[in-house]
Amino acid sequence: MTTFAPSRPVKRTTYIPSMELVPGVIAGSVPGIARMITRAEAGYPEASAALAEIYKHTGKAHIVGITGVPGAGKSTLVSSLIRALASDGYKVGVIAVDPSSPFSGGAILGDRVRMSDAAESCRAFVRSMATRGHLGGLARSTLQAVDILDAAGYSPIIIETVGVGQDEVEVVTAAHTIVVLSAPGLGDDIQAIKAGILEIADIHAVSKSDKPEAPATVSALKGMMALGTYRTGSNWSPPVLPVSSVSGERIGELKDAIGRHWVHLRESGELATRQRSICRTRILGTARHLFQQKFDEKAGGLEKYIQAVVNRDIDPLVAAHMLLGWDHEGRIT
Ligand SMILES: Nc1nc2c(ncn2[C@@H]2O[C@H](COP(=O)(O)OP(=O)(O)OP(=O)(O)O)[C@@H](O)[C@H]2O)c(=O)[nH]1
Ligand SMILES: [Mg+2]
Numbered sequence: 001m002t003t004f005a006p007s008r009p010v011k012r013t014t015y016i017p018s019m020e021l022v023p024g025v026i027a028g029s030v031p032g033i034a035r036m037i038t039r040a041e042a043g044y045p046e047a048s049a050a051l052a053e054i055y056k057h058t059g060k061a062h063i064v065g066i067t068g069v070p071g072a073g074k075s076t077l078v079s080s081l082i083r084a085l086a087s088d089g090y091k092v093g094v095i096a097v098d099p100s101s102p103f104s105g106g107a108i109l110g111d112r113v114r115m116s117d118a119a120e121s122c123r124a125f126v127r128s129m130a131t132r133g134h135l136g137g138l139a140r141s142t143l144q145a146v147d148i149l150d151a152a153g154y155s156p157i158i159i160e161t162v163g164v165g166q167d168e169v170e171v172v173t174a175a176h177t178i179v180v181l182s183a184p185g186l187g188d189d190i191q192a193i194k195a196g197i198l199e200i201a202d203i204h205a206v207s208k209s210d211k212p213e214a215p216a217t218v219s220a221l222k223g224m225m226a227l228g229t230y231r232t233g234s235n236w237s238p239p240v241l242p243v244s245s246v247s248g249e250r251i252g253e254l255k256d257a258i259g260r261h262w263v264h265l266r267e268s269g270e271l272a273t274r275q276r277s278i279c280r281t282r283i284l285g286t287a288r289h290l291f292q293q294k295f296d297e298k299a300g301g302l303e304k305y306i307q308a309v310v311n312r313d314i315d316p317l318v319a320a321h322m323l324l325g326w327d328h329e330g331r332i333t
Contacts (some may be wrong), residue, residue, distance in 0.1 A: 176302030
């Protein structure tokens, strides 16, 4: 006789339509926010209308980008800032773009643990976004996650990214205040120069100021600043601040500088200009990504045109038009 093990009850979770999550998100429900971010990250078409609705409730938060090469000390600094800002009463949101793939483990977990310690004690919202697997594109879903936190009443919202790569730069330039973090002892050059992000900094921070190499990095940066250019039409002068997340040195000053920059943007009228440039970057970035996606789909049909070009039946330009689904004169049909 055969006996069958009793089947385990299957736990069914019903899918809540994204539109139904919107009121909860706006009311600040943490599970609702987390769910909505997951849907933005996965690029669910079903979530688009809800995200569009959420977008209407954004525009209140101060968005702060913190960028710097891997290992510069960004996550550690963000943890210190969460504590400092939360003790001033701010409801802090953090979106960290992990440089590592979701499959390589280690560092991601480290970041999450450290930051969530700070988040737990301060009731801040911290979320890591993986750099792979974004159907809608990394920049789009990261900034949608920022929108979700903005609509939910978080401010400031800190975005942590390594400042290399088109997507990453796109993300950080969508911030109102950009903090570029340089670490001492990672070579004589200022690493941000290599990454091309030095000139976008509203605030320069030098991490690990408890290290003996820190003053040299600070003066190298100040020297560079004297030569460098900053956004034209601004009378904000980017400060250079050494900070230590270990000793806590000058974290408060950095926090104040971030706040001062926000006041400056609002009082000088520069905020409107920056908002426009953020929106421009977001539209263009999204359009570029969508175009690339469509192109990649079409590129699958390339094979059939190759032989026609080899045979001299059509020339490469006409083949390219056909590949794109345009007419022979290159008009979009
Ligand atoms: N001495 C000292 N070490 C620090 C300080 N801040 C961070 N570190 C150390 O620097 C290393 C990198 O710090 P993270 O905060 O993970 O750097 P990150 O920029 O977030 O790195 P990625 O996320 O990998 O790009 C860790 O071993 C930290 O403990 C500091 O203020 N002083
Ligand atoms: Mg980090």
